[in-house]
Amino acid sequence: xxxxxxxxxxxxxxxxxxxxxxxxxxxxxxxxxxxxxxxxxxxxxxxxxxxxxxxxxxxxxxxxxxxxxxxxxxxxxxxxxxxxxxxxxxxxxxxxxxxxxxxxxxxxxxxxxxxxxxxxxxxxxxxxxxxxxxxxxxxxxxxxxxxxxxxxxxxxxxxxxxxxxxxxxxxxxxxxxxxxxxxxxxxxxxxxxxxxxxxxxxxxxxxxxxxxxxxxxxxxxxxxxxxxxxxxxxxxxxxxxxxxxxxxxxxxxxxxxxxxxxx
Amino acid sequence: xxxxxxxxxxxxxxxxxxxxxxxxxxxxxxxxxxxxxxxxxxxxxxxxxxxxxxxxxxxxxxxxxxxxxxxxxxxxxxxxxxxxxxxxxxxxxxxxxxxxxxxxxxxxxxxxxxxxxxxxxxxxxxxxxxxxxxxxxxxxxxxxxxxxxxxxxxxxxxxxxxxxxxxxxxxxxxxxxxxxxxxxxxxxxxxxxxxxxxxxxxxxxxxxxxxxxxxxxxxxxxxxxxxxxxxxxxxxxxxxxxxxxxxxxxxxxxxxxxxxxxxxxxxxxxxxxxxxxxxxxxxxxxxxxxxxxxxxxxxxxxxxxxxxxxxxxxxxxxxxxxxxxxxxxxxxxxxxxxxxxxxxxxxxxxxxxxxxxx
Numbered sequence: 172x173x174x175x176x177x178x179x180x181x182x183x184x185x186x187x188x189x190x191x192x193x194x195x196x197x198x199x200x201x202x203x204x205x206x207x208x209x210x211x212x213x214x215x216x217x218x219x220x221x222x223x224x225x226x227x228x229x230x231x232x233x234x235x236x237x238x239x240x241x242x243x244x245x246x247x248x249x250x251x252x253x254x255x256x257x258x259x260x261x262x263x264x265x266x267x268x269x270x271x272x273x274x275x276x277x278x279x280x281x282x283x284x285x286x287x288x289x290x291x292x293x294x295x296x297x298x299x300x301x302x303x304x305x306x307x308x309x310x311x312x313x314x315x316x317x318x319x320x321x322x323x324x325x326x327x328x329x330x331x332x333x334x335x336x337x338x339x340x341x342x343x344x345x346x347x348x349x350x351x352x353x354x355x356x357x358x359x360x361x362x363x364x365x366x367x368x369x370x371x372x373x374x375x376x377x378x379x380x381x382x383x384x385x386x387x388x389x390x391x392x393x394x395x396x397x398x399x400x401x402x403x404x405x406x407x408x409x410x411x412x413x414x415x416x417x418x419x420x421x422x423x424x425x426x427x428x429x430x431x432x433x434x
Numbered sequence: 435x436x437x438x439x440x441x442x443x444x445x446x447x448x449x450x451x452x453x454x455x456x457x458x459x460x461x462x463x464x465x466x467x468x469x470x471x472x473x474x475x476x477x478x479x480x481x482x483x484x485x486x487x488x489x490x491x492x493x494x495x496x497x498x499x500x501x502x503x504x505x506x507x508x509x510x511x512x513x514x515x516x517x518x519x520x521x522x523x524x525x526x527x528x529x530x531x532x533x534x535x536x537x538x539x540x541x542x543x544x545x546x547x548x549x550x551x552x553x554x555x556x557x558x559x560x561x562x563x564x565x566x567x568x569x570x571x572x573x574x575x576x577x578x579x580x581x582x583x584x585x586x587x588x589x590x591x592x593x594x595x596x597x598x599x600x601x602x603x604x605x606x607x608x609x610x611x612x613x614x615x616x617x618x619x620x621x622x623x624x625x626x627x628x629x630x631x632x633x634x635x636x637x638x639x640x641x642x643x644x645x646x647x648x649x650x651x652x653x654x655x656x657x658x659x660x661x662x663x664x665x666x667x668x669x670x671x672x673x674x675x676x677x678x679x680x681x682x683x684x685x686x687x688x689x690x691x692x693x694x695x696x697x698x699x700x701x702x703x704x705x706x707x708x709x710x711x712x713x714x715x716x717x718x719x720x721x722x723x724x725x726x727x728x729x730x731x732x733x734x735x736x737x738x739x740x741x742x743x744x745x746x747x748x749x750x751x752x753x754x755x756x757x758x759x760x761x762x763x764x765x766x767x768x769x770x771x772x773x774x775x776x777x778x779x780x781x782x783x784x785x786x787x788x789x790x791x792x
Binding site (some may be wrong): 210274366369379381383384390392393394395396405410411413423424426 | 496
């Protein structure tokens with residue numbers, strides 16, 4: 172079995188020293204985190220059994236210096252693309268969570284030939300009017316993020332570090348409907364899987380259908396009994412559908428479940 | 435008050451049948467079955483003419499007691515024969531069904547019946563776990579997930595996949611969608627905390643059955659409290675109370691009829707099965723544990739003369755909050771049709787006109 176223990180690495184890109192955690196072998200799977208910052212979930216480890224998972228900490232998040240330089244989501248995406256280049260990765264699968272879902276969309280638009288498939292976990296690129304990222308105490312944030320807070324194993328993100336990145340988040344997130352981005356999505360033929368938890372209290376799961384409307388090769392899956400942090404609430408369910416999609420793209424609709432009870 | 439007639443199909447056997455569930459299908463008489471379904475239509479034409487608002491059907495298996503194992507087949511047949519009355523499917527038993535199929539069939543029938551459907555979704559009685567080999571410890575979770583998937587299938591305009599705990603689909607995109615938009619009036623049936631909370635969260639109605647007014651009233655109170663938590667208030671029509679009704683010219687006659695009824699428990703399983711089921715199938719009323727299996731006959735909470743029953747309906751409205759009563763006139767365990775028909779006429783003439791304003 173692949174080594175699924177994540178190890179810390181750094182790569183320099185656009186003058187940023189970018190931290191990433193890596194585990195596993197196989198086709199690279201790049202993950203871009205949500206507005207809170209990088210935090211491993213059980214899904215990372217499950218995915219690392221089949222993929223070479225690189226979970227990046229985007230500049231300005233976590234313990235990295237405050238990022239006052241990056242001016243737009245497109246610019247953040249191109250910085251991340253350069254970081255991926257520097258590591259020596261040519262083609263890869265790309266997964267973005269919430270805020271990172273919008274970064275991933277821009278990255279896929281910029282690097283169409285290189286992104287094999289795109290996974291968007293509760294993406295924040297299209298939001299209902301008035302949607303706001305979770306804020307407040309770690310407990311208040313947890314109530315917004317999780318349907319099953321009892322399944323959270325990692326310690327919460329340090330509120331000070333979360334707060335430090337918020338100006339960057341606000342600057343890059345853009346309007347709840349981003350006409351510039353949405354206008355480009357109709358030309359993005361990268362196989363894309365959009366996932367929403369049925370209990371998402373941050374971004375309405377009904378936003379999922381808009382991606383499907385706009386994008387020519389988009390698949391929408393609802394993960395039952397998961398809130399915004401799908402990969403923490405239901406890591407096995409999340410990993411199963413994501414792995415299947417990365418392997419088979421649109422043919423993942425063909426069931427391989429076996430129902431023979433006895434030969 | 436709206437009034438629904440609970441149709442159970444009165445199968446009349448030529449000789450006494452075993453009471454243990456499942457009842458051997460070898461003793462079924464096809465001719466008697468044919469008569470029962472023909473009789474059902476005649477009876478329901480009268481029910482419709484008397485002015486009942488709904489006729490309801492349920493899902494029960496392997497027994498002549500309620501001869502409707504497929505509620506959708508029952509409902510489709512009734513919808514084709516009856517022109518005005520609403521058809522209430524109070525089944526299907528969700529945890530043993532394919533939820534997408536349920537969503538499709540209901541949407542199809544709602545459209546074919548010109549929007550006359552009412553839908554209740556439920557977990558089913560304990561014995562029904564045995565029907566299709568459902569693990570009773572999973573039935574609650576499968577019910578909640580299945581109901582959510584049915585609602586999603588009715589309302590999601592784009593093809594979607596469902597990555598559930600008990601159900602997994604990669605492609606769902608039903609045609610037709612229901613005629614009634616976004617979906618037919620839908621109830622989460624049962625007294626449990628889970629059923630009430632589901633109803634409140636999804637703005638559905640709540641349906642309770644067979645308990646005393648006070649007993650089921652605890653569940654409907656909990657339901658209303660939960661609705662308030664979610665920021666809305668159910669209308670009276672969003673609470674259904676299903677119960678047995680014994681109606682006669684006088685109170686004495688009604689009670690005498692009840693005394694003469696056999697009083698057997700519905701769907702009684704073998705003792706070893708029942709005892710095992712009692713330990714693993716957990717049920718509750720608004721969070722308070724109750725036995726999963728009824729040991730005696732189901733109570734008859736509407737009983738007496740028309741005057742008495744009118745007052746009982748008034749109390750039911752006050753205590754349970756129900757805006758719809760779904761009545762089983764003369765208990766379904768009895769296949770004696772003459773008293774049923776007498777009760778039906780009496781109800782239509784002497785009770786129905788007086789409870790409209792309750």
